[in-house]
């Protein structure tokens with residue numbers, strides 16, 4: 001990191017016109033959280049919990065999970081931490097769950113689909129997260145939601161987990177907010193409906209791109225087609241933000257696009273006020289924010305949304321970036 005970027009570490013992310021932007025980090029453990037704070041992040045927009053389930057031979061117990069999540073809560077200085085329930089399957093293989101080899105793992109038995117299919121596993125995780133919520137400012141988030149029934153069932157199981165803790169007089173945050181990843185096109189298209197049943201959205205552009213464009217995010221041969229500036233992807237992101245605003249719920253972004261320098265002004269212009277990313281990108285994004293005027297960003301967004309192809313969009317954003 002350059003000295004200039006380092007000097008921004010303790011500066012708040014505020015645009016030229018005074019709009020405050022939350023810059024958050026994506027983490028997988030307590031060490032990652034320290035890294036976020038060291039880089040000037042204000043909290044955690046995505047805590048990927050699956051790392052605890054990987055590279056071992058059996059499921060972590062509820063107590064083991066509790067200790068893992070509590071460590072993050074204990075180190076969080078009461079900053080917001082969005083804890084995502086397991087997103088295993090797909091590229092993240094877990095041998096001891098005996099998952100069958102699938103022809104299309106990214107379209108298969110993955111994330112919330114596994115959690116809903118194996119309620120004991122899910123409830124153990126929910127109870128562990130809830131117990132840890134007594135020690136910090138946690139929110140809970142479900143990955144890979146594609147229809148409203150999945151969300152309702154996940155919330156039912158969350159309620160069961162809460163009931164069981166209440167029955168045992170075990171403390172947890174009764175006001176814990178519940179949200180979903182918007183990373184499957186159907187969820188983005190139904191953002192108006194989902195917004196009425198959750199407290200927040202987090203836009204997962206990594207998978208949203210993959211599924212909107214039918215491009216495997218791990219396949220190098222077609223990586224030129226994996227394009228967050230495809231107008232189809234941009235429309236879904238913009239619609240999601242608009243519906244969150246309309247329904248007065250919070251919306252953030254936690255996919256890689258949040259740290260793509262060309263995308264930052266566009267995302268602010270669409271209305272995003274929270275960006276979550278790998279800790280190492282926070283200063284660079286902050287520098288862009290400090291040089292952004294929201295009215296200009298809205299105008300830039302308006303121009304981009306009229307464009308019909310990604311090449312023109314990227315060319316325009318590069319020109320604007322140079323002019324900035």
Ligand code: PEP
Pocket residue numbers: 046048087183203204205206207208254255256
């Ligand atoms: C995403 O899909 O954008 C995301 C943040 O989740 P993951 O990369 O863990 O699939």
Ligand code: MG
Pocket residue numbers: 143183204206207
């Ligand atoms: Mg994802």
